[in-house]
Amino acid sequence: MKTKRNCYHCGDICTEIISSEEKFFCCNGCKQVFLLLSENNLCNYYQLDTTPSIKARGKFVGDRFAYLDDESVIAKLSLFNSDKLINIRFSLPQIHCSSCIFLLEKLHQIEPGIIQSRVNFQQKDIFISFNPTIISLRKVVELLSFIGYEPAIMLQDSIQNSVKKVNRRQVIQIGVAGFCFSNIMMLSFPEYFSGGNLEQVALQKTFSWMILALSLPVLFYSASTIFSSAFKGLRQKDLNIDVPIALAIIITFLRSYYEIIMGIGPGYLDSGTGIIFFILIGRWFQNKTFDALSFDRQYQSYFPLGVTIQKNGIEKSIPITKLAINDIIVVRNNDMIPADAMLISGKASIDYSFVNGENATQEKFPGELIYAGGKQRGALITLKALKSSSQSYITELWNNAIFDKNKVTADSFIHPWSRYFTATLLTIASLASIYWLWADSSKVLPVLTSVLIVACPCSLLLSSTFTFGNMLRIIGRNKLFLKNASVIESLANINHIVFDKTGTITGQETAVINYVGIELTPHENSLIKSTTANSSHLMSQSLNQFMVDESGMLTSNFVEYNEQQGKGIHAKTPDMEIILGNRSFANADNLNEDVKNSEVHVKINDRYKGYFELKHPYREGIEEMIAAVNKKFTLHVLSGDNNAEKAKLQQLFENNTNIIFSVSPQQKLDYVKILQQNGGRVLMIGDGLNDAGALMQANVGIAVSENKANFSPACDGIIDGSAVKDLASIINYAQWGKRIVSFGFVLSILYNFIGISYAVQGKLAPVVAAILMPISSISIVLVALLGSTMIAKKVDLI
Amino acid sequence: MSALFILLGCSIFIAASFLVAFIWSVSNGQYDDDYTPSIRILFDDNAPIDLIEKNIPNKNISNKKPITNAN
Structure with missing residues (x-):
């Protein structure tokens, strides 16, 4: 046997060896790409990363992308x-390393029209910018596909740009808040250090007015998202966390403006802007999204964009619409x-495994109806x-009402x-006001406002945003x-x-095959x-892939060839003479073993040899996960x-x-719906189009995908096939996450307790607020980040 | 102490000009991709060893006759 070599281009093990310039390739496609790159002096591609390349798909049938000429x-x-x-702009989900960037940015050296x-x-x-008089769009896409980066083309892709602009606005809001907050802090220092008695009144006034001016952009620009979310909550009669x-x-800003304008004191604008700054950072941190993935796909993106039709004997490619x-x-x-179509000519064997989860192909004969979605x-x-x-x-499944509405998150x-928190806070505030009404009525308003200022639930919010944001990242690193x-x-x-089952518990790779019986000769x-x-x-x-041709006696010279559907x-x-097929087809009834699934019995020259046992392999580690x-x-x-x-599944599950x-x-x-009506909160894990409705209905729907670039139905999460085994951890x-957030809450309530105890006594000086606020925010952020990282280590996710 | 007023103005002015620069760069899209440029800068224009061996000047590479792909 020859030593195994890895393909110079894609790194796969070569089954047949094709060599060129002392390099070895697994297929002609990879060799062609190598030749293309070497002729254009782009061989750096191979030096940048060890096995960067994506297996070349070889040449195409001419008109696959012909609809791009339209x-x-x-x-x-x-x-x-x-x-x-x-x-x-194309989405190329295959991009994964620096070599990809190198090659894709040198396209102009391969095709001068680019x-x-x-x-x-x-x-x-x-x-990509290109000159359509030199190279057509179709040629550009064909070139990309040729070198292994087939674009994921979707005709409704135009939404992308608007999303990006929103993110930019969020960054600018943070920048403005940060700038104003730090400058206000700096201008407030003299006030703190002098204990509130700056000698030069003019200087004090200037500071105060500058602080006031600096706080305006924060209030009106940076905080606008908080206000609009609170307003939305109120309108839906929902007291969300943005309301308090x-x-x-x-209240912080109003009271501070009042103090500054009346010349009473410096106000609490440093704490106020700080709160906004920290909240915005928390939101940004939590909003980590996996831009390259699409969670809301409709059936349209599963179908090809172009179809080939025959008109007057001429083949033509048209957009599917x-x-x-x-x-x-x-x-x-x-x-x-x-x-949905009727078969006119040819022998159809349609694979519906992605659509309905069935493993076998369906044979169809001319005149029969073939449903859309299967693959020939x-x-x-x-x-x-x-x-x-x-x-x-x-597509009827998508007409179900569930696809019309957005999933209501719990x-x-x-x-x-x-x-x-809000209820308790209002109680404390009113109790304190009642007390001061009786003790010293001039202090009612200051006490009331300072209770509300210091008891801002922003640390509650920070605790959850930072914990969940960090967890999202860690879970993402584990390919969910x-x-x-x-x-x-x-x-x-x-x-x-x-x-x-299909594609989720079982992988989609080839079946595991065992042979039981008399040893077969190489011939x-x-x-x-x-x-x-x-x-x-x-x-x-599967069997064809499994068998090895050692004797080199492959033949296509059959004097008789007869395949019976579902038999053999x-x-x-x-x-x-050979008979391959199920038990009765091969006359293997004399065996007195239990009937097992998926067997192929072999009979050669009228002598029974034995049988191949085909098991769809369950994913690695799935047993432990299920246990x-x-x-x-x-x-x-x-x-x-x-x-x-x-029987196999029952063994696997209890x-x-x-x-x-x-x-x-x-x-x-x-x-899934019935489970939910009986109080169930359902996690659905599936991969195919047949799971699309259930994924949507479930409280959490996770789609399994072998290759992130492939189509996956609409869902809440996409998990890589190899990560299904980590689901239990x-x-x-996720359950630990809740505990971490709760711990952060307790901590923040402790800070609030200290703050309120100052406030109800009427002693909340701006300097106390300015110290307490950053300490509480920062310590809670630290608890959230360290806590979620430590727990991830504990459950073996990092 | 009146020097403070001028210094205050200066400091705010300088800080504000940085803020303006920041806003400009964000809306210009410079922070949209914070990873690719760090890799892009490391690429040589062409494979240097090949160039030295074959003694081809840089410019001529792109004038080379393109080979057709696929078919």
């Missing part, structure tokens, strides 16, 4: 469009059926469209806290990407977990490999597949798990 598509996609220049290309690594996108904060800010009823569609191997595995077929794709069967547990911080709280509250191995090569059944394909293959070569969550939650498995693996097979997408959704971590 003027309306170009106009929709481009940012700027003129005769001599087109600017366009004027400039700029990568944004974190957004995982590329901005907005109240505290308004222009597909009309009765058009003749051409579908090639691995292409998707774009609309095999040769070219032609179909007649019966419906447009937006009205196809698969009330955060800081909400009740903030309500109690959550949509926002409130998902962590929902995750901490679940009591039911619903798993999908027989080759015979099995050649027999299965002609079949598109998933089991044949009967084939004859000039010198041998860990089994103790705490009620588990359910909903599978669109048939019950072949029931008896109290509900395992249901052959479930339709709608039934999954209803199942992640849920555990």
Whole structure:
């Protein structure tokens, strides 16, 4: 046997070796890309990172991107469009290292029509300017795909820019608040150190008025988001945490302005602006988003953008939206059926595994109806469209009302806290005023306001924003990407977990295969490999990949070849006869073992040899994960597949798990709904389109994705396939998060207690407020960050 | 002490001009991507060893006849 070599381009192990310039490649595609790069002096690509490249996909069938020649598509996609220049931004989820940046920014050396290309690594996108008279948009996309970076093109992508502008505004608000806060602090120092008696009245006045001027932008610009959120809360009759904060800010500023204008004192503007500054930083910290991921995908992004149709014998590519009823569609191997259609010619074997969770392909014959969403595995077929794709069967699920509304996020547990807090605060304030009304009525107003100022619940807010923000980052490092911080709280509250089977518990890789029986000769191995090569059944394909051709006697010379759907293959070569198939097909009834799932029995030259046992491999570490969550939650498995693996699954889960097979997408959704009506808080984990409704309905819906670039249905979080095993620790971590936040709350209430005890006595000097405020904020931020990091270490997430 | 008034004005003015610069740079998009530029600066224009070996001046690279991709 030859020593194994890794492909110079993509790093995969080479099965057949293609060499060029003393370098080895796994496939012709990788070699072509290497040649392209070396001719353009771009071989630095390979030096920057050890195995940077993405496996080349090889050459395309000519018209895959032909719809990009359509003027309306170009106009929709481009940012700027003129005769001599087109600017366009593509999302390239494959970008992952510095070599990617290097190569993608040197595109102009490969194609002179490209004027400039700029990568944004974190957004995982590329901005390209090119001259359409030299190179077409289609050629640009084909070049990108050729070197391994196929753009994720979505026609409704234009939302992206508005999101970015909002983030910029947030940064500017923080900048303004920080500038004003630090300058106000500086101007307040003389006042503090002189104990409130500056000798020069003029100087004191100047300081005060400058402070006043500096505080205005903070109040009117930086704090505007806090006010609008509080206002929204009030209008919905909901006392959210922004309401007491907005109240505290308004009172702080009003009282300070009054003091400064009347010349009574310096006011509390340093504390007031500081509060706003810290709150804004907390928000920014919490709003870590995974820009490169899309959580709200509709079915449109699952379908291809272009379809090939045949008109008057000529093949033509059109955008999918222009597909009309009765058009003749051409579908090639691995292409998707774009609309419900009738098969006209060719042999269709459609793989619906992503749509309904079934593992086997479905064979269809001319005249039969084929539903949209499946993928053709095999040769070219032609179909007649019966419906447009937006009205196809698969898209009906999206007509369910649940996709129309945004998911209502559960009330955060800081909400009740903030309500109690506000109620207690108002009680203390009124009790103190009543006391002072009786003792010294001139002090009522100062005491009332200073209680409200010092008891600002901003530390409550900081505790949760920093804890959850940090947790979002740590969980993201473990390859679970959550949509926002409130998902962590929902995750901490679940009591039911619903798993999908195909693609979630099982990986999507090839099956694990065991052979039981009489040892096969190399020649027989080759015979099995050649027999299965002609079949598109998933089991044949797995077997074909598994068999090794050691003898080099692969053949395609069959005198007889007969495949019976769902049973097996009967084939004859000039010198041998082989039967591959299920128990009865291979006459293996004499075996008295229990019927197990997915077996392929082999009979060669009328002699029974044995059988291959195909097991869909469960994900690594999934048993431990399930054992860990089994103790705490009620588990359910909903599978669109048939019950072949029931015994295996029951072994994996414990008896109290509900395992249901052959479930339709709608039934999954209803199942989750019923659980919720009985008081369940449901975490749904699934991967396919058949889970889309259930993911949406569940309190937390997490989509499993092998490759972040692939389509995943709308969800609250996207988890990498390899991270499913960590789910138990992640849920555990989410539950800890709540405790950390509560601890922060207790601490902040302690500070509030100290502050209020000064305030009710009428002794809250600005300097006390100015010391207490930053100490409490900073210490709470530290507790939140250190706490969440330490717990992550404890549950083995870092 | 009256010098303080002038100094105050100066300090606020300087700080404010930094704030203006900050606002300008943010709205100009300079903080949109804080990672890629740090990598971009490390790239050489062309593979230096190849250039020395083949003795090709820098400019001529982009004039090279482009090879067609895909098909």
